[in-house]
Amino acid sequence: xxxxxxxxxxxxxxxxxxxxxxxxxxxxxxxxxxxxxxxxxxxxxxxxxxxxxxxxxxxxxxxxxxxxxxxxxxxxxxxxxxxxxxxxxx
Amino acid sequence: xxxxxxxxxxxxxxxxxxxxxxxxxxxxxxxxxxxxxxxxxxxxxxxxxxxxxxxxxxxxxxxxxxxxxxxxxxxxxxxxxxxxxxxxxxxxxxxxxxxxxxxxxxxxxxxxxx
Numbered sequence: 001x002x003x004x005x006x007x008x009x010x011x012x013x014x015x016x017x018x019x020x021x022x023x024x025x026x027x028x029x030x031x032x033x034x035x036x037x038x039x040x041x042x043x044x045x046x047x048x049x050x051x052x053x054x055x056x057x058x059x060x061x062x063x064x065x066x067x068x069x070x071x072x073x074x075x076x077x078x079x080x081x082x083x084x085x086x087x088x089x090x
Numbered sequence: 091x092x093x094x095x096x097x098x099x100x101x102x103x104x105x106x107x108x109x110x111x112x113x114x115x116x117x118x119x120x121x122x123x124x125x126x127x128x129x130x131x132x133x134x135x136x137x138x139x140x141x142x143x144x145x146x147x148x149x150x151x152x153x154x155x156x157x158x159x160x161x162x163x164x165x166x167x168x169x170x171x172x173x174x175x176x177x178x179x180x181x182x183x184x185x186x187x188x189x190x191x192x193x194x195x196x197x198x199x200x201x202x203x204x
Contacts, residue, residue: 048180048184048187048188049178049179049180049184052180052181052183052184053165053166056166056167060167063167063168068130068168069167069168070130070182070183071183072183
């Protein structure tokens with residue numbers, strides 16, 4: 001028994017108020033494995049480890065059921081925009 | 091987390107402190123460096139191998155007490171967990187990101203010289 005993508009999205013949405021959020025169910029449907037890309041002002045001035053800790057904390061309840069959580073991007077809104085721009089021009 | 095709050099006894103914490111500080115690079119993982127039993131653990135093993143750095147591994151699949159304790163000790167819910175110079179560095183995603191940016195090499199070199 002896993003967690004639904006909607007539950008993961010809702011938890012991150014309410015706790016980190018992201019300007020961008022993408023949650024991908026990588027479990028093939030069983031809801032035990034997710035890939036997350038997120039941009040939030042909560043990451044301002046924080047190292048990558050601290051940013052990931054915020055994501056883990058936001059999903060503390062869900063983590064009991066999640067087998068693997070991959071946070072591939074944890075950016076500030078500004079970093080997100082800069083990255084979007086460079087990927088457009090390159 | 092049920093009874094997990096009791097998982098990190100003072101004795102175990104002291105032993106872990108000693109272990110992660112007396113070895114420059116320690117990886118708590120699923121499986122061993124010769125036989126990783128999870129893709130995420132394998133990724134970090136491959137990174138450390140490519141950096142040609144000596145490191146110790148602990149197979150958390152073989153010891154349920156250590157597995158539960160490490161989640162509390164690191165305040166990190168998943169494995170692998172990489173320790174450099176006695177400090178928690180991160181899980182698979184952080185290690186991969188730091189490897190790509192060259193930051194991991196820097197941190198490890200610094201640890202080796204200290």
